[in-house]
Amino acid sequence: MKLAVVLFNLGGPDSPDAVEPFLANLFSDPAVLTMPGFVRKPLARFIARKRAPIAREIYAKIGGRSPIVEETLLQAEALEKAIPEHQTRAFIAMRCWKPFTHEAAAAVAAFQPDHIVLLPLYPQFSTTTTGSSLKEWKRVAALAGITAPTTTICCYPDLGGFIAALAANIEDSAAEPRADVSYRLLLSAHGLPKRVIARGDPYQAQVEQTAAALKARLSWDDVSICYQSKVGPLEWIGPATDAEIRRAGAEGKGVVIAPIAFVSEHSETLVELDIEYAKLARESGVPDYRRVPTVGVRAEFIAGLAQLVRQSIDSVKNGKGAGKTCPLTAARCPRTGTA
Ligand SMILES: C=CC1=C(C)c2cc3[nH]c(cc4nc(cc5[nH]c(cc1n2)c(C)c5CCC(=O)O)C(CCC(=O)O)=C4C)c(C)c3C=C
Numbered sequence: 001m002k003l004a005v006v007l008f009n010l011g012g013p014d015s016p017d018a019v020e021p022f023l024a025n026l027f028s029d030p031a032v033l034t035m036p037g038f039v040r041k042p043l044a045r046f047i048a049r050k051r052a053p054i055a056r057e058i059y060a061k062i063g064g065r066s067p068i069v070e071e072t073l074l075q076a077e078a079l080e081k082a083i084p085e086h087q088t089r090a091f092i093a094m095r096c097w098k099p100f101t102h103e104a105a106a107a108v109a110a111f112q113p114d115h116i117v118l119l120p121l122y123p124q125f126s127t128t129t130t131g132s133s134l135k136e137w138k139r140v141a142a143l144a145g146i147t148a149p150t151t152t153i154c155c156y157p158d159l160g161g162f163i164a165a166l167a168a169n170i171e172d173s174a175a176e177p178r179a180d181v182s183y184r185l186l187l188s189a190h191g192l193p194k195r196v197i198a199r200g201d202p203y204q205a206q207v208e209q210t211a212a213a214l215k216a217r218l219s220w221d222d223v224s225i226c227y228q229s230k231v232g233p234l235e236w237i238g239p240a241t242d243a244e245i246r247r248a249g250a251e252g253k254g255v256v257i258a259p260i261a262f263v264s265e266h267s268e269t270l271v272e273l274d275i276e277y278a279k280l281a282r283e284s285g286v287p288d289y290r291r292v293p294t295v296g297v298r299a300e301f302i303a304g305l306a307q308l309v310r311q312s313i314d315s316v317k318n319g320k321g322a323g324k325t326c327p328l329t330a331a332r333c334p335r336t337g338t339a
Pocket residue numbers: 009010011012013023026032051054055058066067068122126128129190191192193203231232261262266267268
């Protein structure tokens with residue numbers, strides 16, 4: 001059968017000129033700024049204009065643009081190869097920059113698939129990311145006249161292949177430790193405003209599920225979860241990654257830091273973790289700082305995603321639907337048994 005897998009992510013600016021409109025798209029999303037459109041849209045433009053010079057400086061450190069599309073294209077290609085039993089095509093739908101979700105919908109409509117699987121490249125569900133992308137898909141798929149049977153994967157915080165890929169990357173990064181250093185493993189996830197969690201967003205609980213699955217797999221006693229990438233004046237969930245790096249420095253600990261909510265490289269790994277936090281670690285007295293790569297196209301991760309896609313297709317046949325704790329109550333959940 002002709003299978004379309006739609007991969008969702010945020011996207012990133014493809015040039016310095018794209019930074020401000022990208023940010024305006026991000027902040028005009030009602031899932032990110034929850035207020036009526038007539039206030040949200042001008043406010044989004046204002047925040048974008050204010051943030052743009054800082055963001056342009058961030059992107060200037062990696063050539064003025066985000067590599068997220070190239071990284072996602074590699075994942076799409078790998079996933080197509082991992083599902084050879086169907087005529088599989090993976091499409092990329094970014095929420096805030098090109099290729100936009102409506103462009104993905106047009107391409108999917110032209111492909112005329114027999115089945116569509118919606119697959120967010122966010123392992124943990126948040127209303128601000130997956131929720132927003134799926135809502136946008138629903139809107140643009142209707143406009144594109146898409147009627148093919150569609151199943152949705154909400155999240156996969158403890159998917160075997162994801163955890164195996166992360167654990168292998170952590171073990172690679174921690175190899176050949178310095179004999180005079182005792183190391184702490186920091187599991188760093190993207191943060192969220194506290195009030196988003198208070199509204200019932202399952203993201204933090206799912207980040208904790210990822211961390212628990214990793215801890216169970218690794219033999220590592222000193223492990224902490226922390227949250228990075230705070231923007232704006234609101235109070236965010238913590239502890240903050242920078243505070244955890246300072247604490248490690250004060251305790252003379254080495255740091256192995258693994259991004260656990262991103263599955264590809266972009267500004268928040270290549271700049272925040274590799275440049276800004278590496279500098280902070282040096283200044284804080286951390287004797288050795290090692291950043292674990294994102295799972296990218298690591299074989300275990302791609303195999304895990306392929307398994308999720310197969311389960312999602314099968315859920316139509318065997319009638320297994322959404323569980324009680326699934327954030328997608330209206331959609332079928334592939335995590336039967338656990339979600
Ligand atoms: C209120 C603001 C933001 C929330 C909430 C938020 C949640 C969130 N974001 C990601 C993943 C990514 N974020 C990226 C960039 C980015 N995010 C925000 C703001 C919020 N994110 C900003 C302002 C930016 C732009 C960069 C900057 O100005 O610092 C990206 C893309 C990065 C890139 O391509 O270079 C990703 C991916 C998650 C997982 C998440 C909540 C769970």
